[in-house]
Amino acid sequence: MIFKVxxxxxxxxxxxxxxxxxxxxxxxxxxxxxxxxxxxTINIEYIQAVENAHLEYEQLNEDFKVLEI
Incomplete structure (x- = not known):
C-alpha cells in the first residue's frame, strides 16, 4: 500500500x-x-493511505515518486 506522509x-x-x-x-x-x-529528523504531521482513484490522481502529479526504503 502507498502512504502519503x-x-x-x-x-x-x-x-x-x-x-x-x-x-x-x-x-x-x-x-x-x-x-x-x-x-x-522530520516532524510527521499526518500519514494518509492512498489507494484506488485517489492513488490514480496522485500519480498524475509530476512530483509523484514513491520512496524506496
Whole structure:
C-alpha cells in the first residue's frame, strides 16, 4: 500500500501549512511507515493511505515518486 506522509523538515518545527512537504512511502501499515522514517529528523504531521482513484490522481502529479526504503 502507498502512504502519503505530510511532514516538516525539522523535528522541532511547529507545523505550518505553507512549509509542509509530502513524500510517498510503500508499506504495509502506518506503523511500518513510521518505522521506515524513524531515522530521519522530520516532524510527521499526518500519514494518509492512498489507494484506488485517489492513488490514480496522485500519480498524475509530476512530483509523484514513491520512496524506496
Amino acid at each position: 505530510y511532514f516538516q523538515e525539522q523535528a522541532n518545527e511547529v507545523p505550518v501549512r505553507e512549509k509542509t512537504k509530502t513524500i510517498y512511502v510503500e508499506a504495509g501499515s502506518e506503523k511500518d511507515v513510521r518505522i521506515k522514517l524513524k531515522d530521519r
